Amino acid sequence: MVRLATYSGKEKDMKRKKSFIRNMTAAAAALLAAVCIVCDSKYNIQLTEYRVESQKLPEELEGFRIVHLSDLHGAELGRDNERLIELTRRQEPDLIALTGDFAENGKELSAVESLLEGIEGLAPVYYVCGNHEWAGGCVEEIRALMERHGVRWLSNQYELLEKNGARLVVAGAEDPNGRADMTRPRELAERIRADYPEDFVLWLGHRNYWVQRYPELPVDLILSGHAHGGIVRLPFIGGLFNTNHGFGAEYENGLYFSGSYCMEVSRGLGNSVPVPRIFNRPELVTLVLERAE
Template structure:
């Protein structure tokens, strides 16, 4: 009898954990240092990734409740805003309209689900009409508090749409440089060139989506178990950091476990030589 009660309690606890990790939104706060960032004030970044057309409360109020706690200089969306099975874009349109209403500097790169969606261009048009800068194998310079920042975006590397050479054309190497790549596999596809970046922001992995305590993620796209890059911060070179956000949405299975839906708030500080 006692064992049944304990087992029932475990199932209930696991169910509550699944619902909380899948449906709530948390903020992962990250701080890094860079010699290249030449401003006394930190560069403040919000990263949003892998939403997969999910909704978090009415009009995504759970996401915006978290966003309103911060005043980022730039918002960077690292792909998979939609799912490849998304049939209409009203939900993502409402999200983008609210986002750009509050944050003027928003950048986007494709994920594999955008690349594989037959109405990719329709989504792009919604983004453009609402002031989002799309960087699929392109680059842009953003002025933050009088300091120039390179923002480079590559089209999805997991589906081989990436062209880093094209994306980095005419980039001024004197500026702090951020690379947006939905899939982190760019770090081994372009190992030599990647060290020229200061910060690489990716998603795609979902952090495994379902994680086991003390073991971690069992399945990560394009990587064998145990994965080399699944979530969090990795130092690739002296002044080159990779950060993988495990994102908001889900794919295949509509649940998360020990891997909560999240956005990331990052601050980049100047590091003295």
């Protein structure tokens, strides 16, 4: 005998309510997870450390520590950037490199100033301009701010940094969005090599195209940003987008090698595109220099 189950209207309403509650609970959990991922990717700073070897590094500079910050885009990581400042301090840097896109308008400068106030005096600080400073028309404003806080502004220029009786060259390449009469990167690098053929050359340049466009640039270590880590990152795949609002990221994160140099690309700290950073936390990079035998 086959019995057919029958349900009263009340039982059917109860089943519908339970199904609705399950669906709403699942949707709420998914929404909460998405919010947590986005917030983690926006505010939770990741510390990354690399060790870079070079035969040109003097023995006196063994263990030299560089903190690399890039692409702030007016972000605040902690009130007045206090978390970013504290984490920078903990790295005990010998040099702090800022590789552009820190602000593109006056509204974003307050976040930049709070950061500069916090890191002032920790170590020599060097800055190169990014494309957004030029696009936003705030280059002179941000340059004045940097100089008030003792930051060395490098626009197709270089300086010698001395420590423990030894030295290295710190060079900064201007962004292509800048003035048309600028020194070309290769010309600057070759001039440095002619003057200091045996010195370790640290090269700061906002864009991440150095391996692609200048594979034989005569420098030792390049620090760059610009790519925002591909904005959305997936395990085993990496970044999905580029900062031109297109699909596909290249040279978006980590170390790359070409010719005589190593290029490190920071994922950056902020964002400038409509797509939020996902699985892509703000990054503070520390590079420890070691002498290769």
